[in-house]
Amino acid sequence: MNNADIITNNLPLFIPLIILEVGLDLAALIHIFRHKNYRMGNRILWVLLTLLVNPIGAILYFIIGREQY
Amino acid sequence: MKATWFFIRKELLESWRNYHLLIITVVFVIFGIEGPLMAKLTPDILKMATGSGLTIKMPDPTSIDAWQQYYKNMTQIGIYILVVIFSGTISNEVAQGTLVNLVTKGLPRYSVVMAKYIVAYIQWCLAIMMAFLISWGYTSYYFPDNRSPHIWSGMWPLLIFGLLFVAITILGSSLSKSNYMGFLTSVVVFIVLTLLNLFKSTGRYNPIALVTDNIYLIKGTEQISHIMPAIWITIISTMVIIYLSVLSLKYKKL
Amino acid sequence: MAILELHDVKKRYGDKQVLNGLSFAVPEGSIFGFVGDNGAGKTTTMKMILGLETIDSGDILIDGQKVHYGNSGVNREIGYLPDVPEYYGYMNPTEYLTLCGQLTGISKEDLSIRINQMLKTVDLPINKRRIHGFSRGMKQRLGIAQALLNRPRILICDEPTSALDPNGRGEFLDLLASLRGEMTIIFSTHILTDVERISDQVGILHDGILKANDSLDNLKKKYAKSQIVLKFDSDEIANQVSQILGDSATRKDKKVILNYDGDYQAVAESVLNMLLKSHLIPMSMDKQEASLEDIFMEVTS
Numbered sequence: 001m002n003n004a005d006i007i008t009n010n011l012p013l014f015i016p017l018i019i020l021e022v023g024l025d026l027a028a029l030i031h032i033f034r035h036k037n038y039r040m041g042n043r044i045l046w047v048l049l050t051l052l053v054n055p056i057g058a059i060l061y062f063i064i065g066r067e068q069y
Numbered sequence: 070m071k072a073t074w075f076f077i078r079k080e081l082l083e084s085w086r087n088y089h090l091l092i093i094t095v096v097f098v099i100f101g102i103e104g105p106l107m108a109k110l111t112p113d114i115l116k117m118a119t120g121s122g123l124t125i126k127m128p129d130p131t132s133i134d135a136w137q138q139y140y141k142n143m144t145q146i147g148i149y150i151l152v153v154i155f156s157g158t159i160s161n162e163v164a165q166g167t168l169v170n171l172v173t174k175g176l177p178r179y180s181v182v183m184a185k186y187i188v189a190y191i192q193w194c195l196a197i198m199m200a201f202l203i204s205w206g207y208t209s210y211y212f213p214d215n216r217s218p219h220i221w222s223g224m225w226p227l228l229i230f231g232l233l234f235v236a237i238t239i240l241g242s243s244l245s246k247s248n249y250m251g252f253l254t255s256v257v258v259f260i261v262l263t264l265l266n267l268f269k270s271t272g273r274y275n276p277i278a279l280v281t282d283n284i285y286l287i288k289g290t291e292q293i294s295h296i297m298p299a300i301w302i303t304i305i306s307t308m309v310i311i312y313l314s315v316l317s318l319k320y321k322k323l
Numbered sequence: 324m325a326i327l328e329l330h331d332v333k334k335r336y337g338d339k340q341v342l343n344g345l346s347f348a349v350p351e352g353s354i355f356g357f358v359g360d361n362g363a364g365k366t367t368t369m370k371m372i373l374g375l376e377t378i379d380s381g382d383i384l385i386d387g388q389k390v391h392y393g394n395s396g397v398n399r400e401i402g403y404l405p406d407v408p409e410y411y412g413y414m415n416p417t418e419y420l421t422l423c424g425q426l427t428g429i430s431k432e433d434l435s436i437r438i439n440q441m442l443k444t445v446d447l448p449i450n451k452r453r454i455h456g457f458s459r460g461m462k463q464r465l466g467i468a469q470a471l472l473n474r475p476r477i478l479i480c481d482e483p484t485s486a487l488d489p490n491g492r493g494e495f496l497d498l499l500a501s502l503r504g505e506m507t508i509i510f511s512t513h514i515l516t517d518v519e520r521i522s523d524q525v526g527i528l529h530d531g532i533l534k535a536n537d538s539l540d541n542l543k544k545k546y547a548k549s550q551i552v553l554k555f556d557s558d559e560i561a562n563q564v565s566q567i568l569g570d571s572a573t574r575k576d577k578k579v580i581l582n583y584d585g586d587y588q589a590v591a592e593s594v595l596n597m598l599l600k601s602h603l604i605p606m607s608m609d610k611q612e613a614s615l616e617d618i619f620m621e622v623t624s
Contacts, residue, residue: 006113013106017099024095062092063153069412069455075425086413166409170469173373173403174426319393323375
C-alpha cells in the first residue's frame with residue numbers, strides 16, 4: 001500500500017477536504033495580493049505561511065493578518 | 070432590549086463581512102472530516118512507518134477512535150481558533166472609538182456586551198455542531214459499530230462549556246484595549262482549570278470535565294449525572310462573568 | 324430660555340483640576356462657539372454633557388433635565404459629532420445610518436426617507452460604497468448626517484473643522500450656519516475665525532472656568548479698543564501726523580494707529596479736518612474691527 005492507494009481508498013473523505021483546503025488557500029492568496037496593508041506581518045510572510053502551513057496559515061491570515069476595518 | 074437586538078444584527082453583519090463566519094465554517098467542516106479520516110488512516114500510516122513487509126497485529130479502528138479524534142480537534146485547536154476570533158470584539162471597538170456615536174444615540178453599554186456574547190456563542194454552537202454533524206455522518210458510514218451509543222451526551226457538555234469560555238473571552242476583551250487580552254484570559258483560565266483537575270477529588274465539580282470526559286460519556290462508561298455539578302458551576306460562573314463584563318464596560322472610557 | 328445649563332461643574336484628572344466650577348447657559352436656538360486652548364477642557368465638558376464622562380460635582384441640565392453618566396435618556400435630544408468620528412468600515416453609509424436611526428427609535432417608514440434626505444444634505448453619494456475607503460472630509464460629512472439624523476434639539480460638534488482643508492472648512496461652516504434657527508448648535512474650536520464667522524454667542528474657557536460668555540458684538544464692545552489706521556506716503560508724513568494727533572496716536576512706519584472712544588463718524592470727521600488743515604492726505608483710512616483673537620488674548624492673559 002502506498003500514498004496514492006490511501007487517497008483512492010478514501011475519496012469521499014479526501015475530495016471535500018482537498019477542495020476546502022485549496023479553496024481556503026486560494027482565497028487567502030487572492031486577498032493577500034489584493035491588499036497592501038496588513039494588521040501585522042508583510043506580504044511575503046503571509047504568502048509563505050499560507051502555502052507552507054496548511055491550513056493554519058490561511059486561517060491565521062484571515063483572523064489576525066488581514067487589515068480590519 | 071430593542072437596542073440589543075439591533076446590535077446583534079450589526080454583530081452578525083460584522084462577522085459576515087469580516088469573513089469570520091466563512092472562516093469558522095471552512096475550518097470546522099475540515100475538522101469534521103478530519104476526525105473519521107484520521108481514525109481510518111492511522112493503521113495504514115503506522116503500517117507504512119514500520120515497513121510494509123511486517124504484518125503487525127493492529128486492532129481495526131472503531132467509531133470510538135473517530136470520536137476521540139473529533140474531541141481532540143475540538144478541545145485542542147478548535148475552541149482556541151474560536152477564541153482568537155472573538156478576542157478583539159470589545160477591545161477593538163473601545164480602541165477605535167466606534168462605540169462613541171452609538172452610545173450617545175442611546176445604545177446601553179450592557180447591550181453591547183449582551184449582543185456580542187450572544188453572537189459569539191451562536192458562532193461557537195454553529196462551529197461545534199457543524200463539525201459534529203459531518204463527523205457523525207462519516208463515522209456512521211465508515212464505522213457502523215455499536216461502540217459509541219451515546220454520541221449526543223458527549224456533545225452537549227462541549228456546547229455548555231462554550232457558555233463559560235466565550236464569557237471569559239468577552240470579559241478579557243472588555244478589560245483591556247489590546248486585541249489579545251480576550252484570548253490570553255481564556256488560555257490562562259483553561260490552564261488553571263486543567264491544573265485544578267490534577268486533584269482528582271474535584272473532577273466532578275471542575276468545568277474542565279465538560280471537555281475531558283466526552284469520550285466516556287459517548288461510550289456510556291460515565292453518565293451525564295456524574296458531571297452535573299460541573300455543569301451547574303459552569304452556568305453560574307458564566308452569569309457572574311457576564312455581569313463582571315457589563316460592569317467593566319460600564320466604567321470604561323470610550 | 325436656556326436649553327443647556329451647567330452649574331458649578333468640576334472635574335479632576337489625577338492632580339489636574341480640569342474644570343473648576345464651570346457655569347454657563349446656552350439659549351435655545353443659538354450657535355454657541357466654545358473657545359479655548361488645546362487641553363482647556365472643551366472635549367471633557369462636551370463629553371460630560373453627553374453623559375460619556377463622569378461629573379465630579381455640579382449639575383448639567385438639558386432642557387431642565389439632569390444629565391447622568393451613562394444615561395441615554397436625554398441623549399436622544401442631542402446629536403454629537405466627535406472630533407474624529409469613527410465608523411464601521413465594512414458598512415456603507417446607508418447601513419450605518421440605519422443602525423443609528425434604529426437606536427434612536429426612528430420608525431421604519433421614516434428612516435429610509437430620512438437617510439436619503441440626510442445623505443443629500445451632506446452631499447454624500449447614495450450607493451453601496453463602504454465607509455472604509457472614505458476621505459477625512461467625507462467622514463466628517465457622514466458625521467453630520469448621523470448627528471442630525473433624528474432631528475436633535477441640540478447639536479454638539481467637537482473641533483469639527485480642525486482636520487479639514489480651507490475649502491472643506493468653509494463648506495462645513497456654511498452647513499452649520501444653514502441650520503441656524505432649527506436647533507441649538509454648540510461647537511468647540513481653537514480656530515477663532517470659525518467662531519467669528521457663524522457664532523451668535525461665544526464662551527471662552529480658561530483655567531477651568533468660562534472667562535467670558537456673551538454675544539460677539541458685546542464682547543467686542545467690552546474688551547476691544549476701537550482703532551483707526553491711517554496710511555501715508557512716507558515715514559516723515561506719518562511722523563508729522565502722529566504729532567498733530569497727540570498721545571492717542573502711535574506711529575508704525577508709514578502707518579498711524581489712533582485709539583478712540585465713542586462714535587466713529589465724529590472722531591473720523593475731526594481727524595480728517597485736522598489733516599486737511601495741514602494738507603496731509605492719507606493714502607488709506609481704515610476703521611479697525613476688533614478681532615476675536617484680540618479679545619481672546621485679553622481675556623486669557
